[in-house]
Amino acid sequence: MKSSQENAVETLLHGHGCANQLKLIMDQAKLDSSMEREDLAKSVLHCFSDALSILIDTNDHHHQDDRSNNSPPQDSSPVLENSRRPLHKRGRKTSVAESSDYRRHESPNPIYHDGFLWRKYGQKQIKEANHQRSYYKCAYTKDQNCEAKKQVQMIQHNPPLYSTTYFGHHTCQLHQAYASFPIDTSDPLDSHMIRFDHPDFSIHQHQNQSQNQIIYLKDENMTLPDKAEECSSPSQWMSSEVAHAVEAFEFNPFRTSSDLS
């Protein structure tokens, strides 16, 4: 019997293959393909690659844990680190940074828009990194005592590579709405969508004529299809940044009902 994680890897592998094929077709028919489409295809591929790396990496860690709890942690994938190594050698002031609960993701683009609302509270030139590091915390830190934080830092100039490190978990209502929301994509008529364009920034669940449920979130910089309701699945337009964040906070939009039970 396959675990849900193995099923997820299998599904992602299939999707990755399809996206790869699509890119090949578009490469062959460059006359017709706009840069926008090509970028989109690349983005999809990148998203899949990252997701797979993350899942495979997680599996590896689990397997290592199974084998021996005393063996030292091996260096993880360059794409994602989820180790218990301290992030910095010294200078930490907060309990958050000292926490073992952090997830680090590296990508060619900084992850600014990941579906959560962040407030920048600092920026520092980091001696060891030669690049500035930006500090963000959840916009609901005060309102809802949410302790989620993230740091964004360029770690490589050419080609550009950014590291986004998430600390803690969202305890704000926004995240709870995510986490408690049952997702089942097994039935295309019962799919769920996440939107970022609702004007009043509150979370709503909406049932349209085809029974699709939609979560509205705010993200002014997210470009969406004119009629997002007509998309058959979130993956049609969900940004890679959102996918990264979704992973970072252990929210799986493709989780099925059977996985929940």
Place this chain on the structure above:
DNA sequence: GAAATTTGACCATC
């Protein structure tokens, strides 16, 4: 005018 960002100062840790 409110909200978000910037930036220098302060503090804890090494």
Place this chain on the structure above:
DNA sequence: GATGGTCAAATTTC
């Protein structure tokens, strides 16, 4: 003393 993380006043943006 050096460094990284956070605070909060100043500044910018909408």
